Amino acid sequence: MKKIEAIIQPHKLDQVKEALKAIGVDGMTISEVRGHGRQKGHKEVYRGMEYDVDLLPKVKLELVIPENRLDEITRTLVAAARTGKIGDGKIFVYDVADAIRIRNDDTGEAAL
Amino acid sequence: MNQIKRLCCCAFPVLAAFAIPALAQNVSTSVDAKLAILEASSKAAQSAGDNAFMLICAALVLMMTGPGLALFYGGLVRPKNVLSTMMHSFILMAVVTVLWAVYGYSLAFGQGNPFIGGFQYLFLNGVGVAPNTDYAATIPQQTFMIYQLMFAIITPALISGAFAERMKFSAMLLFTVLWTTVVYFPMAHMVWGKGGLLNAFLGGSIPCFDFAGGTVVHITSGVSALVCALYLGKRLGFPKEPMKPHNLVMSVIGACLLWVGWFGFNAGSALAASGLATSAFVATHFGAAAATLGWSLAEWWRMGKPSILGAISGCVAGLVAITPASGFVRPFPAMLIGFAAGVFCFFMVTAVKSKFGYDDTLDAFGVHGAGGTLGALLTGVFATNAINEGLKDSSGKLLPLGLVDGNPAQLGNQLVGVLISWVLAIVGTLIILKIVDMLIGVRASREDEIDGLDLSMHGEEAYNLEA
Numbered sequence: 001m002k003k004i005e006a007i008i009q010p011h012k013l014d015q016v017k018e019a020l021k022a023i024g025v026d027g028m029t030i031s032e033v034r035g036h037g038r039q040k041g042h043k044e045v046y047r048g049m050e051y052d053v054d055l056l057p058k059v060k061l062e063l064v065i066p067e068n069r070l071d072e073i074t075r076t077l078v079a080a081a082r083t084g085k086i087g088d089g090k091i092f093v094y095d096v097a098d099a100i101r102i103r104n105d106d107t108g109e110a111a112l
Numbered sequence: 113m114n115q116i117k118r119l120c121c122c123a124f125p126v127l128a129a130f131a132i133p134a135l136a137q138n139v140s141t142s143v144d145a146k147l148a149i150l151e152a153s154s155k156a157a158q159s160a161g162d163n164a165f166m167l168i169c170a171a172l173v174l175m176m177t178g179p180g181l182a183l184f185y186g187g188l189v190r191p192k193n194v195l196s197t198m199m200h201s202f203i204l205m206a207v208v209t210v211l212w213a214v215y216g217y218s219l220a221f222g223q224g225n226p227f228i229g230g231f232q233y234l235f236l237n238g239v240g241v242a243p244n245t246d247y248a249a250t251i252p253q254q255t256f257m258i259y260q261l262m263f264a265i266i267t268p269a270l271i272s273g274a275f276a277e278r279m280k281f282s283a284m285l286l287f288t289v290l291w292t293t294v295v296y297f298p299m300a301h302m303v304w305g306k307g308g309l310l311n312a313f314l315g316g317s318i319p320c321f322d323f324a325g326g327t328v329v330h331i332t333s334g335v336s337a338l339v340c341a342l343y344l345g346k347r348l349g350f351p352k353e354p355m356k357p358h359n360l361v362m363s364v365i366g367a368c369l370l371w372v373g374w375f376g377f378n379a380g381s382a383l384a385a386s387g388l389a390t391s392a393f394v395a396t397h398f399g400a401a402a403a404t405l406g407w408s409l410a411e412w413w414r415m416g417k418p419s420i421l422g423a424i425s426g427c428v429a430g431l432v433a434i435t436p437a438s439g440f441v442r443p444f445p446a447m448l449i450g451f452a453a454g455v456f457c458f459f460m461v462t463a464v465k466s467k468f469g470y471d472d473t474l475d476a477f478g479v480h481g482a483g484g485t486l487g488a489l490l491t492g493v494f495a496t497n498a499i500n501e502g503l504k505d506s507s508g509k510l511l512p513l514g515l516v517d518g519n520p521a522q523l524g525n526q527l528v529g530v531l532i533s534w535v536l537a538i539v540g541t542l543i544i545l546k547i548v549d550m551l552i553g554v555r556a557s558r559e560d561e562i563d564g565l566d567l568s569m570h571g572e573e574a575y576n577l578e579a
Contacts, residue, residue: 044356045415045417045419046356046357046419046421047421047422047425047461047462047475048415048461048462048463048465048466049351049355049466051354051356053354
C-alpha cells in the first residue's frame, strides 16, 4: 500500500477529484493548508502598510491506494493538477504499514 | 377691455366700503379667529414636517455609530480583537446617553459662559415638547436634544480607532466619560451653544463656521486619537508582524452605512426640513463621491492598484471634510473639498504616518483629524450666502460669508476655531490619559494583548466556527 500526499492549487481541486473518480478512486481526505515551495509570495498593501504574503493557500489531498495502481493514479493526478506555472504543487509518496477499517476490523488492502 | 377692468377695480372697493361697516362686528372677529386657526395649523404642519425629518435624522446619526462605525472599525482589526473594537462603539451608545441626560446636554446647550453651558437643563429639567427657540423654533426641544446626543456618541467612538487592540476596557470607559465631559461638551458649547465663543449665529465673539461638526466632532476626535496613539505606544509587534484587516467585507458595509447615515448628520444639522437641509445633503453626497475618487486615484498612482479599503477610506475622509462646509457651500466646491480631502488623507495615512512611525491603529487621526482640519479651513474659502442666509446686517442685507463672497477675514476665524479645537483636544486628552493611567492603567497587559482583547477583556470570541 502507498500513501499519496499531493499539495495542489486550490482551484484545481475539482478537476483532480473528477479525474480520480473517473479511474475509480473513491476515498480521499482533503485539507486547506498554507505553504510555499519555490513560488514566491505576493505583496498586499493596506493603507500604505505593505505585507509580503509568502504562505499561500493550497489544498492537500491524501489518499492510500494499492501499490499496483500507484503509477496510474499519480499520472492521472499530475495531468489534472498541472497548469505549467510555478506554484502547481508537489506529490509525495509514502509506504504504508497497514490499514484498518474501524467499522469491521478489515485490514490491509481490504480496508481501503 | 381695459375700461371694464378699471371699472371693476373701482367698483369693488366702493361696494366693499358700503358692505363692511354693516357686517364689521361679526366678520372681523370671525376673520381674526380664522386667521389664527390658519396660522396655528400652518405652524403645526411645519412643525410636523420638521419634526418627522429631525427624528429620522437622529436615528440615522445613531446608525453611523452602530452598526456603521462598529462594522467599519471591526473589519479592520485582527480576528482576536473584533468584538472589543465593536464594543468600543456599542457601549458608548449607552454610556454617553446617560451622561447626556444627567449633565451633558446642559453643559453643551444650557445658558452659560462662552466656554461652557450652565446647569439649567441638568437631568433634562425643562427639556420637553415645547421648542427651544434659540436653537430650533419648529421642533420639540426633546427632538433637538436627542439629535445632538447622537453626535456626542459618535465623537468618542471615533477616537477608539486609535487605541483599538491594546487599551484596557475599564480604562477606555473612564477615559471616554472624562473626555466627553472635558473636551466634547465645552467644544460643542463653544461652536453651537448660545453665546458660545465660536458661534457665528448666536452671539459668539469669533464667528467660526462649522455646520455639522468639523471642529466639534472630527478635529477633537482625530487629534485626541493621535495623542492616544502616541501615549499608548505601538501595538506589540507593530510594524513588523502582519496586522492585516481581518474582514474588509464588514468594513465596506460599515462605510456604506456611514455614507447614508451622514445625510442625517449633515442635512439634519439644518434642524428643519428646509432648503438648507437639501444644500447640505447635496454637498455631502458630492463631497463623498469626489473624495472616493481622489483617494482611489492617488492610490492607483502611488501603489499601482486601487483598493476597496482605499475607496472606503477616501469616502469617509470626504464626508469628514465636507461636514463643516455642508450647509455653506455649493455642489461644485463641495466636490473640490471632497477631492482634496481624499488625496490629502491618503498621503496622511501612507506617507506621513510611516514617516513618523506612530501606530494610529485605524487611522482616526489621518482621516478625521486631517480631513476635519482641511474641511474647516476650506469652509472659510467656499462658504457663501447664496447657500446660507443665516448672517444679515441690521438692515436685513446678507453678509458675505467666506473668501468667495469677498470676506477673506473668515479664513482667520476658521483658523482660530481649528487652533482652539486642536489645543483643547491635545491638552484635555493628555491630562485625562495621565489621570486614567495613574488610577487604573490605560494599556492592556502584554499577555492580554497577545491573547486578544475579545478573550481577555470580554471573555468571548467572535468566530466560533467549530463549536
